[in-house]
Amino acid sequence: MRVKALTIRILRQIIRDKRTIGMLLLAPILVLSMLYLVFNGDNYEPKIGFVGIPDVMIDTLDLSDASITEYDDLLAAKRDLTEGQLDGYINFSNQELSVHLEGSDPTVNGATIKWIQSTFSNLTDGAQSPLDVHYLHGSSDMGQFDYFGPVLLGFFVFFFVFIIAGVSFIRERTTGTLERLLSTPIRKWEIVVGYVLGFGIITMVQSALIASYAIYVLGMMMEGSFIYLLLIILALSFTALTLGILVSSFANNELQMIQFIPIIVVPQIFFSGLFNLETISNWLSWIGPITPLYYAAAALRDVMVRGYGFPDIYMDLIVLFGFSILFIVLNILALRKYRKI
Amino acid sequence: MMEKICVSVQHVTKQFGKHIVLRNLDLNIKEGEVFGLLGPSGAGKTTLVKELSGLDIPTSGTNIVLNQRMPDLKIINRIGYMAQSDALYEDLSAKENLQFFSNLYGIKGKRQQERIQEVMQLVDLTDHLYKLVSDYSGGMMRRLSLAIALLHEPELLILDEPTVGIDPVLRKRIWDAFFHLNKKGTTIIVTTHVMDEAEKCDRLGLMRDGSIIAVGTPQELKQRTRTASIEEAFLAYGGEGI
CATH class of the missing domain: 3.40.50.300 (P-loop containing nucleotide triphosphate hydrolases)
Known part of the structure; x- marks a missing residue:
């Protein structure tokens, strides 16, 4: 009954606060859209100069996907490379090909080398049938966005729930309403559970909308069941919520709450699979398994990219709910500061 | 008539680290009275009423409210x-x-x-x-x-500076509400540092530096110190002024 009263109050407050609603719904959608455009943009077209390459040779090459400039003079090519007109040039002299790159941007280097290798490979080896590649998961169409998507989705839910729950609990403390709550017969666990339910409902709506947008509008890869996705996000948002409230007990105002973001939220991105976890140096690799996002990202990828079902994600879910229960208990203990019983 | 005790503060001391906020307080508040706690800010009034409301606990000593040791969820409800x-x-x-x-x-x-x-x-x-x-x-x-x-x-109403920053007309209205409730039997504890408000209480406890320096009706306090106002009485009891 008291839990219900608290849940209803939180829902009323959030619904009345148009800005927070906007922040919860529109901000993730906006950022996901931008990331979609960034990651799924056209492939980079390298600008390559040909120096002294005989026309007979050029005729056999497939010159699509690059802009080619032909030079008669090596010095002119060098000058253009220095001025940034070219990403690289290929020099043909003494029956040898040599490649010179501008070299300051690794992405451009990679694209240039890749193009040169694939274009000149059939020249050296003659015609070769392309390898027949099979995918266990994903497909050749799968882009960066599909791989990062699940992690980003989890991250947004975590980030926004963490901030909003933490800040609203701080407000409860600084305006004195927490003290007033505690001067009623409400129990401490009822406060924490009321918060979890109120924000839990909001997050369910939020994540259902964001996930639908990512999958059905942006076309993010979705192999598994939508229900599992929601289940994982629910578990993650409980963790974010209870952690946000807990962290807020160590902050005296909203600004101090924001200061926790670089310490608590940002590192989770690095250790949750946005970057390849196996390349993280050994003395830091223990951080991943203690961050909630690590488990949520693994489970989301299993469902969205690999199409796995419950048997493959339940361990991650248990860990996430375990985190929530731990934080709930710590929250109840932290509330003892304000009332002993 | 035997008067019932509503609140009994027994040897209560409260310390925050080295800072002593309440020094071995003893105080009885009777059922059905309007009791005022008067003292400068920092005297420990808020700490005391918080303990009586169940929001804080004493470092040593006991607070009995409505025959129960505080804090107690059932009493908080009253x-x-x-x-x-x-x-x-x-x-x-x-x-x-x-x-x-x-x-x-x-x-x-x-x-x-x-x-x-x-x-x-x-x-x-x-x-x-x-x-x-x-x-x-x-x-x-x-x-x-x-x-x-x-x-x-509630049977007991605890008000921490209820009329601070409020104009005289409104203050009178709020006090009328207090008297209305008091007539119906509600015990009221009110902290204040406003003198004319103190005059309206049935009894007063004068607080300074975590101690209660005197308790009595406004009339008694003035008579005992042979002064004309509560303010002068407060000074006579060793308070350095409010």
Whole structure:
């Protein structure tokens, strides 16, 4: 009954606060859209100069996907490379090909080398049938966005729930309403559970909308069941919520709450699979398994990219709910500061 | 007539680290009286009333409220507490605030509607029931805060500086509400540093530096010190002025 009263109050407050609603719904959608455009943009077209390459040779090459400039003079090519007109040039002299790159941007280097290798490979080896590649998961169409998507989705839910729950609990403390709550017969666990339910409902709506947008509008890869996705996000948002409230007990105002973001939220991105976890140096690799996002990202990828079902994600879910229960208990203990019983 | 004790503070000391806020306090407050705690800020009034409301515990000693040792959830249900800050949800309407707190006290349905009407009438805010609290003036917020503390018809009302920053007309209105409740049997503990407010209490406890330096009716305190006002009485008891 008291839990219900608290849940209803939180829902009323959030619904009345148009800005927070906007922040919860529109901000993730906006950022996901931008990331979609960034990651799924056209492939980079390298600008390559040909120096002294005989026309007979050029005729056999497939010159699509690059802009080619032909030079008669090596010095002119060098000058253009220095001025940034070219990403690289290929020099043909003494029956040898040599490649010179501008070299300051690794992405451009990679694209240039890749193009040169694939274009000149059939020249050296003659015609070769392309390898027949099979995918266990994903497909050749799968882009960066599909791989990062699940992690980003989890991250947004975590980030926004963490901030909003933490800040609203701080407000409860600084305006004195927490003290007033505690001067009623409400129990401490009822406060924490009321918060979890109120924000839990909001997050369910939020994540259902964001996930639908990512999958059905942006076309993010979705192999598994939508229900599992929601289940994982629910578990993650409980963790974010209870952690946000807990962290807020160590902050005296909203600004101090924001200061926790670089310490608590940002590192989770690095250790949750946005970057390849196996390349993280050994003395830091223990951080991943203690961050909630690590488990949520693994489970989301299993469902969205690999199409796995419950048997493959339940361990991650248990860990996430375990985190929530731990934080709930710590929250109840932290509330003892304000009332002993 | 045998007077019943409502609140009994026994050898209560409160320390925050090295800082002593309450020094071995002893105090009895009788059922049905308006008891004023008068003293400068920093004297320990708020700490004492918080302990009586169950929001804090003494470092040593005991607080007995309504025959139970505090803190106790059942007793909390019989106490109305109004803190110095208004502690309202400003993004909700007055009615939603009242509904929320009455649900916490387990007041439901028709009874809830009745109580909301009654308390709003008492603080003269009936016309502003559906307004958002953020549109309220400071005085209205104070009265709404009082209304919330009265929802569950507490036997003991604890008010921490209830009229601070409020104009004299409104202050009189709020005190009229206190007397109205007091007549119906509610014991009221009120902290203040305003002299004319102190005069309205049945009995006063003068506080300074965590100690109670004198207790008595305003009349007694003035007579004992042969002074004409509470302020002079306070100074005569060793308070350095408020």
